[in-house]
Amino acid sequence: MSLPPLVEPADELTVDEVRRYSRHLIIPDVGMAGQKRLKNAKVLCVGAGGLGSPALMYLAAAGVGTLGIVEFDVVDESNLQRQIIHGQSDIGRSKGESARDSVKEINPYVDVILHEERLDNSNVLEIFSGYDLIVDGTDNFATRYLVNDAAVLLGKPYVWGSIYRFDGQASVFWAEHGPCYRCLYPEAPPPGMVPSCAEGGVLGVLCASIGSIQVTEAIKLLAGVGDPLVGRLMIYDALEMNYRQVKIRKDPDCAVCGESPTVTELIDYEAFCGVVSEEAQAAAAGSTITSAQLKQWQDDKEDIFLVDVREPGEYEIVNIPGAVLIPKNEFLMGDALEKLPQDRKIVLHCKSGVRSAEVLAVVKAAGFASAVHLGGGVLGWVNQIEPHKPVY
Numbered sequence: 001m002s003l004p005p006l007v008e009p010a011d012e013l014t015v016d017e018v019r020r021y022s023r024h025l026i027i028p029d030v031g032m033a034g035q036k037r038l039k040n041a042k043v044l045c046v047g048a049g050g051l052g053s054p055a056l057m058y059l060a061a062a063g064v065g066t067l068g069i070v071e072f073d074v075v076d077e078s079n080l081q082r083q084i085i086h087g088q089s090d091i092g093r094s095k096g097e098s099a100r101d102s103v104k105e106i107n108p109y110v111d112v113i114l115h116e117e118r119l120d121n122s123n124v125l126e127i128f129s130g131y132d133l134i135v136d137g138t139d140n141f142a143t144r145y146l147v148n149d150a151a152v153l154l155g156k157p158y159v160w161g162s163i164y165r166f167d168g169q170a171s172v173f174w175a176e177h178g179p180c181y182r183c184l185y186p187e188a189p190p191p192g193m194v195p196s197c198a199e200g201g202v203l204g205v206l207c208a209s210i211g212s213i214q215v216t217e218a219i220k221l222l223a224g225v226g227d228p229l230v231g232r233l234m235i236y237d238a239l240e241m242n243y244r245q246v247k248i249r250k251d252p253d254c255a256v257c258g259e260s261p262t263v264t265e266l267i268d269y270e271a272f273c274g275v276v277s278e279e280a281q282a283a284a285a286g287s288t289i290t291s292a293q294l295k296q297w298q299d300d301k302e303d304i305f306l307v308d309v310r311e312p313g314e315y316e317i318v319n320i321p322g323a324v325l326i327p328k329n330e331f332l333m334g335d336a337l338e339k340l341p342q343d344r345k346i347v348l349h350c351k352s353g354v355r356s357a358e359v360l361a362v363v364k365a366a367g368f369a370s371a372v373h374l375g376g377g378v379l380g381w382v383n384q385i386e387p388h389k390p391v392y
């Protein structure tokens, strides 16, 4: 499938721009016309993190005239392993400003528009409507469905990517010409089932592998060259070093782009994706303790059984004194319950309190009615009780 260019060419390139983009200009498929289209293009990156970093840097270098950045976060030391648009001296700075400075350093001819706010129902349509194309670098399901539905409602194409450990995926979703994200994934996975990169980790360079596919597809769409990744899902396995692709079809029953859509305006995406499951919320209500309370119990030699439900690699990085490691999956499979003592108070914890709430629901359902979990997880513990320890 080939599609017409998304963008009309700018009137002209300056002498400086001709020098800068000469390696593009001598590619017959790009040429002067293609480069002028890039100059006239407005591309929005949702997120200046793992995928947004390489995406913004290469889009800037390629000469995309206007780059929008949606980002409300600040640069954290744990970002620098993969978010290469930021550096050591940017720690603590606004990610949006840090990304803008890097873009300007790579290419001063790019106009940068910062949207330093969390993308939500109140702003997404207005922000998206100012751009020709969206590059989605988000890391959570609620925002992904929001991006998808807003793009479908506005008729905009977007380039999607996702990363986890050694695996990545990418595609172009454009409801006018092919499937959308909901055609591929009609339902969000149950909360707690799919770990985020913060929970499961990601190989830093994987961001470049997938981010570069996203930029390649963006440039092809803007300039109208090649065969866009519409209706195809690219799947990358870094351990096997293998790229494969599967065809994805438009689902006639798709809730947002199908023949009789049920989603005709933006919905409640947090509820749709259930950030914490209803069972976990119910279990945690009235059974959540603070780090200070846990420390008090330990100091008072209370008879508690502290269980860390994270993965072994996380336990190795940092742990709470006295905690026994029993990963969440062992509870979901049912094997872990027999390891719990009947006569001691069960206290569960994870990294931030989401996984331990899920496990709490399982443990309570198995009859451990007095079990509790630690709100804020080991991150909160380190922050309040043992600030000399590392966080991740």
Ligand SMILES: [Zn+2]
Binding pocket: 179, 180, 181, 182, 183, 184, 251, 254, 255, 256, 257, 258
């Ligand atoms: Zn669809």
